[in-house]
Amino acid sequence: MTNVILLGPPGAGKGTQAKRLVDERGMTQLSTGDMLRAARSSGSEMGLKVAAVMDAGGLVTDEIVIGLIREKLESGESNGYIFDGFPRTLGQADALGALLDQIGQKLDAVISMQVDDSALVRRVTGRYTCANCGAVYHDETHPTKVDGVCDSCGSTNLVRRADDNEESLRHRLMEYYKKTSPLIGYYYAKGDLSSVDALAKVEDVAGAIKDILDR
Numbered sequence: 732m733t734n735v736i737l738l739g740p741p742g743a744g745k746g747t748q749a750k751r752l753v754d755e756r757g758m759t760q761l762s763t764g765d766m767l768r769a770a771r772s773s774g775s776e777m778g779l780k781v782a783a784v785m786d787a788g789g790l791v792t793d794e795i796v797i798g799l800i801r802e803k804l805e806s807g808e809s810n811g812y813i814f815d816g817f818p819r820t821l822g823q824a825d826a827l828g829a830l831l832d833q834i835g836q837k838l839d840a841v842i843s844m845q846v847d848d849s850a851l852v853r854r855v856t857g858r859y860t861c862a863n864c865g866a867v868y869h870d871e872t873h874p875t876k877v878d879g880v881c882d883s884c885g886s887t888n889l890v891r892r893a894d895d896n897e898e899s900l901r902h903r904l905m906e907y908y909k910k911t912s913p914l915i916g917y918y919y920a921k922g923d924l925s926s927v928d929a930l931a932k933v934e935d936v937a938g939a940i941k942d943i944l945d946r
Contacts, residue, residue: 733758733811733944734804734836736818738914739844740907741900742855743929744936748844749813751937756944759809763816766799767791777802797826804834811839819911824918840943841918844929844936848904854930855900862888 733756737745749760770778771785777798784791796817804812818824831837857870863886868875876882879889894900918924927939 732809732836733839734814734831735811735839735944736814736841736918737844738841738911738918739929740846740848740851741903742851743844743846744933745815745844747933748936748940749815752813752940757810758813759803759811760813760815761800761803761817763796766796766803770799793823793826796823797830800827801830801834804830804836818914821913821917824914838923840925841914841923842940842943843915843918843924843926845926846929848901850930851904852897852900855895856897858895859889859891861886862890 735752735758737749739745752758753760767781767785770781772778777795780795781791781799784795800817803809814827818827828838853871854869857872858867859869860867861881861884864881864884866881866883867873868882868889875889879887881887881889894903915924925943927936927943929936931939
């Protein structure tokens with residue numbers, strides 16, 4: 732079993748690389764949001780706790796999230812797990828480490844997906860998708876062959892995310908650097924950290940991650 736954390740700012744490509752690991756290695760992507768939604772609708776004891784907090788408009792505690800992660804890790808249903816959106820803080824990192832120790836598992840890799848902020852802004856603000864089939868395009872690096880028409884399905888319903896603008900992205904980057912980037916130093920000190928150039932081609936980033944995990 733392989734357990735890996737992908738660290739990186741918004742737009743670094745964590746979701747793209749996580750999906751490849753799911754498809755190629757049979758791993759499971761543990762998204763905090765997805766786990767909370769699934770727990771809420773499950774009717775389990777933990778799910779009832781989640782529903783009570785969310786219905787009251789409160790924030791789900793780290794203790795509850797760790798409980799959901801424990802359930803997944805102990806289920807034995809996967810070849811490994813990709814942590815997506817957790818941990819976000821040093822306290823959460825400590826809690827995750829304690830959990831893994833308790834159940835006899837470990838982190839095999841923490842991969843920092845490194846970017847240049849200016850290049851990241853150009854990448855994110857230039858992207859758009861086909862609302863019909865989900866194909867992804869970019870103004871500079873991958874425009875549609877015919878302006879306004881999806882190459883894959885011919886739809887003209889091409890959209891941009893409302894928050895894919897420079898002001899919004901720079902705010903999200905600042906939040907990331909304040910709250911989550913300290914994890915890079917944390918995992919470096921523990922000897923778990925590896926880095927990849929997240930602005931390289933998708934195939935090259937995937938190859939670098941593969942090399943890290945195979946080691």
